[in-house]
Amino acid sequence: MVLEIIECVLKVSKKIYETVDNVQANKKRCHRLSDRIRCLVTPLNELVKQGDNSAVYKEALIDLVRTLEEARQFLKTFTKGKSVLRRLQDAYHASREKETFESLNERLNNLVPTLTFGLQVECRKSVQKTFSVTTRVTEDTKDESSDLKEIQQMVNALGLPSFHCIRFADLKEKKLHSESDLYIHYSAKYRFNQVVLKKPKYALTSARKEQFLTDARNMLQFNSESVVRVYGLCVDVRDTFMIILEHMKFGSLNELLASEQPELNRTTLIRMMIETARGLYFVHCCDVVHGSLSLSNYLVNEDLHVKISGFEFSRSERDIAQSESSNCSLPSECCEGTRIVCPKTDVYCYGLVLLALLTRLSGKHQHIDPSECQHLMANLVVDKQPLDVAKSCLANDSMMRPSMEEVVVDLTSYFEKATDSM
The missing domain is CATH 1.10.510.10 (Transferase(Phosphotransferase) domain 1)
Known part of the structure; x- marks a missing residue:
C-alpha cells in the first residue's frame, strides 16, 4: 500500500515540475515551491528501491498526495492567460496568493519529520535545512519582492492603472482621527473597509505634487503582508491630495x-x-x-x-x-x-x-x-x-x-x- 502511494506522489510531483516550467506569474515563488517539493519527494525513491512498505509513512504520504494535488491545481492558475490577467488586475486588492503559498509550504514542512524518519543523517539534515523557518522567511521575502516587481512590469506593459484614484464621495463616515507634525489623519469607511486618510499639512508645490504622484505609482510594488496596505489616492474638491491606507487598530x-x-x-x-x-x-x-x-x-x-x-x-x-x-x-x-x-x-x-x-x-x-x-x-x-x-x-x-x-x-x-x- 505504502509503495503504491509513493508512486502516486512521484507522478503528481512530476506534473508539478512540468506545470512550473510554464507559469507566467509569481515565477520565483512557484519555482521555490517546486524546489522544496523536489527536495522532500526525491528521497522517497530510496524507499521504493528498498521496498520499504512500513506503515509509519502511510498517513503522512496520504497527506502529501493531497497537498501536492492542491499545489498542482494552484500552480496551474498561473499558466492560463486569462487567470494571469485577472490576477494582475486584482493583485493589489488581496493577499490570497501569498496566503496559499505560505499554507502549502507550511503543510509540506509539517510532513518533514515523518517523511525523513528513515533517511540517512546527512540527507535528513539537508531536507530539514531547506524547510527551516530561517531559510523559508528569507527566501520567501526575497521571492515575493521579485514576483511583485515582475507583476509591476506586466501591469505597465498591459496599460493597466498602477494605482487607484478614489472618489472623495466614496469615503463614508469621515472623522478627524489624529494629527502629527506633517499629516492630519482621518478615519473613514471605503467599501465597508475601515481606512485612514493621510492628508499632508505641508504645501504641495508643483514639484512636490509630481513627486507625490510618482511615489504613489511606485507603491504598487509594496503589496505585502509586511507592509501597510494602500488602497489608493484621493483628491478632494480643493485639489488636496490624500493617501488611503488600511486601518491599524493600535496605531504606531x-x-x-x-x-x-x-x-x-x-x-x-x-x-x-x-x-x-x-x-x-x-x-x-x-x-x-x-x-x-x-x-x-x-x-x-x-x-x-x-x-x-x-x-x-x-x-x-x-x-x-x-x-x-x-x-x-x-x-x-x-x-x-x-x-x-x-x-x-x-x-x-x-x-x-x-x-x-x-x-x-x-x-x-x-x-x-x-x-x-x-x-x-x-x-x-x-x-x-x-x-x-x-x-x-x-x-x-x-x-x-x-x-x-x-x-x-x-x-x-x-x-x-x-x-x-x-
Missing part, C-alpha cells in the same frame, strides 16, 4: 509600547522583532530605502501584527522635516553634509526600533536616545543573541552594520530557539 508601535494595554507577552514581542525586520527587508528587496524609519513608521493591527509604513513619501517628509528641525535620529554620517541615506542608514534606524522592543522585553519601556544607546545596551538584561543584533545594527561604522537579510536570519534563528524552550 511607539504608542503601543508606551501603553499598558494590551499586554504584550514574550512570544508576541519576539514575533514583533521578526515582523519589523522582515518588513524593512522586503522594502530593501524592492531596491527602496526607507530613509525615515522609526517606531512611528511601524503600525500594529488588531491581531498585534506589525507592518511597516511611512516610506511611501519619505523623500518629501524628509525634506520638510530637515528644514523644520535640526534634531536627527539618523546615524552620524547622515547628520552632516548632504545627509545621503542608504540601506545601512535604515539598518541603524532599525537598531533603535529593535532596542525599544528589547527594553519592553526586559520589563520596561523608555524613549531611546541615540546618544545613550551604548550605555543602555550595557545595562539591559535580555538574551544575548538579539542584543548582539541591535549592537551590530547601531555600529558607528556603516560598513560594520549587517544587511537586513542577515538581521532577519539572526532574529528568526533566535525566535526558533526561544519558542522551542517555552
Whole structure:
C-alpha cells in the first residue's frame, strides 16, 4: 500500500515540475515551491528501491498526495492567460496568493519529520535545512519582492492603472482621527473597509505634487503582508491630495509600547522583532530605502501584527522635516553634509526600533536616545543573541552594520530557539 502511494506522489510531483516550467506569474515563488517539493519527494525513491512498505509513512504520504494535488491545481492558475490577467488586475486588492503559498509550504514542512524518519543523517539534515523557518522567511521575502516587481512590469506593459484614484464621495463616515507634525489623519469607511486618510499639512508645490504622484505609482510594488496596505489616492474638491491606507487598530508601535494595554507577552514581542525586520527587508528587496524609519513608521493591527509604513513619501517628509528641525535620529554620517541615506542608514534606524522592543522585553519601556544607546545596551538584561543584533545594527561604522537579510536570519534563528524552550 505504502509503495503504491509513493508512486502516486512521484507522478503528481512530476506534473508539478512540468506545470512550473510554464507559469507566467509569481515565477520565483512557484519555482521555490517546486524546489522544496523536489527536495522532500526525491528521497522517497530510496524507499521504493528498498521496498520499504512500513506503515509509519502511510498517513503522512496520504497527506502529501493531497497537498501536492492542491499545489498542482494552484500552480496551474498561473499558466492560463486569462487567470494571469485577472490576477494582475486584482493583485493589489488581496493577499490570497501569498496566503496559499505560505499554507502549502507550511503543510509540506509539517510532513518533514515523518517523511525523513528513515533517511540517512546527512540527507535528513539537508531536507530539514531547506524547510527551516530561517531559510523559508528569507527566501520567501526575497521571492515575493521579485514576483511583485515582475507583476509591476506586466501591469505597465498591459496599460493597466498602477494605482487607484478614489472618489472623495466614496469615503463614508469621515472623522478627524489624529494629527502629527506633517499629516492630519482621518478615519473613514471605503467599501465597508475601515481606512485612514493621510492628508499632508505641508504645501504641495508643483514639484512636490509630481513627486507625490510618482511615489504613489511606485507603491504598487509594496503589496505585502509586511507592509501597510494602500488602497489608493484621493483628491478632494480643493485639489488636496490624500493617501488611503488600511486601518491599524493600535496605531504606531511607539504608542503601543508606551501603553499598558494590551499586554504584550514574550512570544508576541519576539514575533514583533521578526515582523519589523522582515518588513524593512522586503522594502530593501524592492531596491527602496526607507530613509525615515522609526517606531512611528511601524503600525500594529488588531491581531498585534506589525507592518511597516511611512516610506511611501519619505523623500518629501524628509525634506520638510530637515528644514523644520535640526534634531536627527539618523546615524552620524547622515547628520552632516548632504545627509545621503542608504540601506545601512535604515539598518541603524532599525537598531533603535529593535532596542525599544528589547527594553519592553526586559520589563520596561523608555524613549531611546541615540546618544545613550551604548550605555543602555550595557545595562539591559535580555538574551544575548538579539542584543548582539541591535549592537551590530547601531555600529558607528556603516560598513560594520549587517544587511537586513542577515538581521532577519539572526532574529528568526533566535525566535526558533526561544519558542522551542517555552
